[in-house]
Amino acid sequence: MKILSIAWKDLKIFFKEPGYLIYLIVLPLVFILLFTTLFSASIGSTSDTNKISLVVVNLDSGGEQAEQLLKGLEATGTIQVIPSTLEKTQSDFRDTRITQYLTIPENFSQNIAVGKKVEVTLTALDTFSMSVQTLRMSTYGVVNDMLLERSILQSLEQFAAMQSALPSENRLYDPEMLTAQAKSQFISSKERPLVDVKVEVPQTSKTSEEDFSMVQFSVPGFTVLFAFLVSQATARSIYDEKKNGSFRRLMAAPLSKLQLLGGKLLPNFLVVIFQILVIFFTSTVLLSWLGMDRLSLGQSPLTLAAISIMLALCSTSLGILIAAIAKTEAQIGGVSALFLWLMGFLGGTMVPLDVMSSPMLNTISKFIPHSYAVGAYKDVLTLGAGFNTVLPALGVLLGFSVLFFAIGLWRFDFD
Amino acid sequence: MPHILEVENMVKKYGEFEAVKGVSFDVEEGEVFGLLGPNGAGKTTTISMITGLFPPTSGTARIDGHDILKEPLLVKQMNGLVPQDLALYPTLSARANLQFFGRVYGLSGKKLKENVEDVLRVVSLTERADQTIEKYSGGMKRRVNIAAGLVHQPRLLFLDEPTVGVDPQSRNHIFESVQRLNRERGMTIIYTSHYMEEVELLCNRVAIIDQGKLIALDTIKNLVAMLGGGVLRIGVRHADDHLLAALSQLPSVKNASLLQSVAQPNPEVQTPDLLHTLPAVIKIETQNSQQALIHVINYLEDQNIALLSLDILENNLESVFLHLTGKQLRE
Numbered sequence: 001m002k003i004l005s006i007a008w009k010d011l012k013i014f015f016k017e018p019g020y021l022i023y024l025i026v027l028p029l030v031f032i033l034l035f036t037t038l039f040s041a042s043i044g045s046t047s048d049t050n051k052i053s054l055v056v057v058n059l060d061s062g063g064e065q066a067e068q069l070l071k072g073l074e075a076t077g078t079i080q081v082i083p084s085t086l087e088k089t090q091s092d093f094r095d096t097r098i099t100q101y102l103t104i105p106e107n108f109s110q111n112i113a114v115g116k117k118v119e120v121t122l123t124a125l126d127t128f129s130m131s132v133q134t135l136r137m138s139t140y141g142v143v144n145d146m147l148l149e150r151s152i153l154q155s156l157e158q159f160a161a162m163q164s165a166l167p168s169e170n171r172l173y174d175p176e177m178l179t180a181q182a183k184s185q186f187i188s189s190k191e192r193p194l195v196d197v198k199v200e201v202p203q204t205s206k207t208s209e210e211d212f213s214m215v216q217f218s219v220p221g222f223t224v225l226f227a228f229l230v231s232q233a234t235a236r237s238i239y240d241e242k243k244n245g246s247f248r249r250l251m252a253a254p255l256s257k258l259q260l261l262g263g264k265l266l267p268n269f270l271v272v273i274f275q276i277l278v279i280f281f282t283s284t285v286l287l288s289w290l291g292m293d294r295l296s297l298g299q300s301p302l303t304l305a306a307i308s309i310m311l312a313l314c315s316t317s318l319g320i321l322i323a324a325i326a327k328t329e330a331q332i333g334g335v336s337a338l339f340l341w342l343m344g345f346l347g348g349t350m351v352p353l354d355v356m357s358s359p360m361l362n363t364i365s366k367f368i369p370h371s372y373a374v375g376a377y378k379d380v381l382t383l384g385a386g387f388n389t390v391l392p393a394l395g396v397l398l399g400f401s402v403l404f405f406a407i408g409l410w411r412f413d414f415d
Numbered sequence: 416m417p418h419i420l421e422v423e424n425m426v427k428k429y430g431e432f433e434a435v436k437g438v439s440f441d442v443e444e445g446e447v448f449g450l451l452g453p454n455g456a457g458k459t460t461t462i463s464m465i466t467g468l469f470p471p472t473s474g475t476a477r478i479d480g481h482d483i484l485k486e487p488l489l490v491k492q493m494n495g496l497v498p499q500d501l502a503l504y505p506t507l508s509a510r511a512n513l514q515f516f517g518r519v520y521g522l523s524g525k526k527l528k529e530n531v532e533d534v535l536r537v538v539s540l541t542e543r544a545d546q547t548i549e550k551y552s553g554g555m556k557r558r559v560n561i562a563a564g565l566v567h568q569p570r571l572l573f574l575d576e577p578t579v580g581v582d583p584q585s586r587n588h589i590f591e592s593v594q595r596l597n598r599e600r601g602m603t604i605i606y607t608s609h610y611m612e613e614v615e616l617l618c619n620r621v622a623i624i625d626q627g628k629l630i631a632l633d634t635i636k637n638l639v640a641m642l643g644g645g646v647l648r649i650g651v652r653h654a655d656d657h658l659l660a661a662l663s664q665l666p667s668v669k670n671a672s673l674l675q676s677v678a679q680p681n682p683e684v685q686t687p688d689l690l691h692t693l694p695a696v697i698k699i700e701t702q703n704s705q706q707a708l709i710h711v712i713n714y715l716e717d718q719n720i721a722l723l724s725l726d727i728l729e730n731n732l733e734s735v736f737l738h739l740t741g742k743q744l745r746e
Contacts, residue, residue, distance in 0.1 A: 005518035009504065009511075016506045245500025249563070252466045252496040253519045254488040414469075 002255055006263025007270070010237060014267060020233055024275055028226035029282055035218040036292065054135055055082045055101040057089050063109030065146070069120070070104075072142035079138055093123065100124035100132055102139065112195065123200045125382060136199055143195045215295045217352065219283045220377030224370050225340075225349035226279075227272045227315050232336040234268040234319030239332055257414060261320065268319045272312035280304075298380040303387045307376045310397040314369050317401040320408030327413075347371040369400040419444040419571055419603050420465070425474035427460050434460045436627040437474065442605060444570075447597050449618030450607040451732060457627040458607040459499060462573045465605075466496045478571060492520065495569030499576045501556050502563070505549035509540055509559045512548060513566050520567035534562040537592055554585025561592060572596070573605045578613060593617055611732035623736060630739050639730045643669055645704030646734045647711060650724035654695035658720070662699055665714055667707035669700040674741060696724075700738065704729070 014020050054073065060066040073079045084092075084101070092098045103121045111118045122139065124132040241247035241264075250260055283295035297304060322339060326332040344350060346361060347370025365371040376393035379385035420442035427435040435457045442448045450458045464471045465478075467487050476483045478490045503512050513531045522530060535541045538558035548556060557577060564572060574593065578586045594617065596602045608614050614621055615635055623631040623638075631638055644667070651658075654673055662671035674696040701707035704727055715722050728734040 001523075002519055002521070005515060009507070009515045012511070013504060013506055244505075245498045245502035246504065248463075248468055248498050248500070249496060249502040249516070250519065251468045252491060252494065252498075253516070254491040254521070255519060256488070 002259050003262040003266060006250070006260070007266035010264065010267040011270065013237075014233070014271060024226060024230055024233065024271065025278055028222045028275070028279055031222045031226075032215070032218045032279070032283065033287075033290075033292070035222065036215050052079055052134060053082055053098075054079050055084045055089050055092070055098050057084060057086045057101060057103045059086065059106045060104050060108035060110075063104075063107075065109035065112045066104045068146055069108075069142060072146055073102075073139065076138045076142065078134065093125075100135060102135070117196070119196045119198050121198045121200050132199065136197055139197045143197060146195075215283055215287065215292070216382045217378070219279065219295050220374050220381060221349040221352075223276055223279050223377065224311060224347070224373040225344040227275060227311050227373075228318060228340050228344060228370060229336075230268055230272050230275065231315045231319035231322055232332065232340055233271070234265065234316065235322035235326060235332050235336070236329075237267075238264055238320075238323040239326070239329060251414060260414075261409070261412070265316050265320060268316040269312045272315050273308060276308045276311070296381065298382075299384045300380055300386045303380050303385070303390055304377070306387065306394060307373065307380065307390060307397075310394050310401070311373045314373070314397050314401045314404070317404035317408065318369075320412065321404045322408075324408045324411035324413070343368050344370055348374050369397055372396045372400075417444050418442065419479055420448075420476065420605070422461075422465065422476045423474050425461065425464055425471045425476065427457075427464060427469075428472045434627055435464070435471075438624070438627075438629045439474075440622050440629060440632055442571075442603060444603050445597070445601045446619045447593065447604045447606055447617050449614035449621040450605060450624060451609070451611060451614045451621050451736070452607075452624035453609050456609075456624045458609075458624055459575055460627075461624070462496075462575055462605060462607060466494050466573055467491050492567075493570045495564040495567065495572040497561050497564035497572070497574045497577055499579060501560050503548050503556065503559055506547055508545045508547050509535070509551070509562070510544040512559060513544075513562055516563045517566045522567060530566050530568060534565045537565065537596070538562045539588065552582075552585075553580055554582050554588070557581050557585055557589065558592075561589065565596070569602070571603045571605065573607075575607050576609070577606075578608070578610065590616060611736070615732055621732065623732075623739065625736075625740050631735065635732065638732065638735045642730045642734055642738055643700065644702040644707070645730045646728040646737065647699040647701060647704060647708060648674070648724075648726040648728060649697050649699065649711065649715075649722060651695050651697065651715070651720055652723065654697055658718075659697065661714065661718075662697065662711065665707065665710040667701050667703045667710060669702055671697055671699045674698050698737070698741075 056070060056073075058066050058070065070081055070083075074081050086103070089098070089101050093101060101123050103123065105118060105120070108118050108120070120139065120143070122132065122136055124135075238247070241250070255263075280295065280297070284297060285294070288294040318339065322332065322335050326335045346364050347368040348365060349370050372393040376390040376397075379390055379393075418441040422438060422440050424437045424439050425435055426433065426437050438457070438461055450461065452458050463469060465476045465483060467483055467490065470484060478493055481490050481493075483490045504515070507515070510531060513534060514527060517527045517530055532541070535544050538561060540555065540558055540562070543551070543555070548559060551559065557580075561574070561577060564574075577589055577593075581589065590613070593604060593606065597604055604617075606614065606617055618635065620632070620634050621638060622629050633641075659671045659673060662668060699707065699711060708725075708727065712722065728737065
């Protein structure tokens with residue numbers, strides 16, 4: 001009860017302070033909007049912003065039909081082909097740097113030549129997105145056009161073979177026979193297409209029925225970054241109480257130290273949860289009202305809730321640690337900048353860790369809780385992962401929480 | 416009268432520095448007890464230990480027979496602390512502040528509401544109770560600060576320098592509140608201050624603390640009577656043992672001594688005090704200051720010693736403190 005009284009008082013103070021609301025609620029939304037808009041624009045900016053970028057892994061390098069397919073895709077005017085290797089492409093896709101790619105299998109040209117059925121694979125995070133649908137239809141179109149030429153040639157070759165099999169007096173040019181044969185060939189190729197376009201989603205469950213967009217990337221990062229920034233507000237609140245003497249007054253009240261700290265930390269936890277709800281609500285509902293892509297919540301809302309709770313717990317523990325270490329207002333600012341912004345950057349909240357290709361930075365990120373929270377959110381939001389997948393990350397976040405809390409409690413100055 | 420507070424040889428050390436050096440005293444239920452001493456004497460540290468803000472290095476205290484170290488939560492429930500700082504939440508209203516502190520002490524519902532309204536009446540802030548504290552004057556904030564220490568109706572109220580930075584009108588209001596709480600509700604009050612006028616006005620008994628030590632404890636009347644007839648402080652160009660001995664022998668003079676520590680003059684008292692510029696200052700304790708003054712002046716004239724300054728200190732706590740420590744309270 002007394003814990004709730006302290007927490008309620010702190011929440012009233014928090015929500016009376018416009019600065020905190022702007023810093024912790026409005027600012028993350030602004031960051032998400034800016035990041036989503038800018039990053040989305042930059043994706044297609046390599047050559048022509050109207051084209052869809054398609055990474056193509058050509059395993060039939062040098063094959064005549066494969067080359068023809070690539071040229072055909074470029075010739076559609078809607079696709080920009082970006083050739084790449086299988087290894088790099090799979091890595092980029094796994095780390096969500098690219099959202100779709102096309103694979104042309106080995107012996108593609110040779111199999112077509114002998115009339116053997118082949119399959120090109122369009123791998124995508126989300127089969128229902130507009131860009132994937134466009135790519136699939138465009139690829140079908142190119143493949144069909146390519147095969148049309150092939151079918152005509154095959155018809156004429158068959159006709160020539162039939163002519164040569166007849167006695168010379170019977171070798172007559174008959175247009176009707178020629179047309180009939182070609183038609184038969186077209187129907188056959190339509191019923192039994194030689195080249196099929198298979199669309200593949202790597203997960204067993206689909207990520208979403210909704211369109212995939214950059215919101216899926218920016219929301220996890222900025223949610224985590226700003227959730228940890230709440231701990232600065234907690235440290236500041238404890239500092240303010242000590243500075244104006246109200247902490248002494250609370251220490252003189254019949255409160256245990258645990259009640260006092262619990263009351264000071266509970267608002268941190270609740271503010272983070274509130275913050276996450278606002279960010280997710282805005283990203284899933286309000287963004288579409290602004291004509292922007294909306295956030296897809298994946299397939300497991302409970303897993304999202306578990307990550308959010310663990311994130312709030314970790315941020316809260318960090319709050320007590322900062323309050324214990326920093327003794328002055330300037331130190332709170334300094335420690336917060338170090339702990340929160342730097343850790344946020346190194347933890348991949350602003351720039352995805354994969355983009356930072358430095359092995360050293362990637363190693364450092366393993367010691368930063370942000371990276372685990374961002375990773376868990378991304379797994380659920382973009383890859384449709386469930387609870388078991390993110391369980392290790394949740395465990396690590398819990399470990400960080402316990403560590404921060406223990407050090408904070410040990411170093412906390414109640415006097 | 417039973418003792419509601421018993422302080423036993425309390426010591427507080429910060430490393431090598433000893434802030435409180437074995438303080439012991441008792442407070443009777445229903446009295447206003449003064450802790451008088453200059454800034455840094457150890458008053459706040461002493462009441463901080465008693466109210467459980469931090470533990471003493473050694474020694475202890477009992478409130479209504481309960482040891483502060485063994486039963487801290489029970490003891491804290493009986494105490495009310497009004498700290499020197501304005502320990503309030505400026506963006507909340509006075510009522511919200513008081514409700515919060517009431518809840519922290521376990522009040523709720525009707526009892527909480529009644530107590531809040533009651534203390535708002537005590538500090539005369541009912542009309543403006545819903546305004547945020549940050550819009551209050553300094554004096555009003557001080558009054559809310561006191562109300563916050565009263566809301567749970569403590570048996571023992573600690574007021575730590577409650578009038579620092581307060582305008583005269585609010586100061587008078589605080590005095591009236593303290594007197595009313597004591598007179599009408601029988602509340603025991605521990606009042607710390609370095610203003611001897613306040614302690615003289617409000618307190619039944621006074622403990623004088625200096626440099627962490629309790630150097631006197633009695634009623635004001637007894638403390639003042641200890642000095643006899645007042646103190647003269649004279650400035651001369653040169654003072655030696657011969658002069659001090661001669662002055663001590665004069666009629667109506669109890670003792671003359673050389674003041675080693677010379678203070679800045681106190682602008683509020685407006686004495687022609689230029690002691691800090693004088694080569695020698697002599698303190699003369701008297702049995703009767705008027706008669707002693709005549710003898711001192713005559714003697715100096717006979718000896719052809721120029722009297723550079725003269726300060727007559729009627730006996731009060733200030734002169735008690737001067738007598739005990741050789742310095743003024745506000746040094």
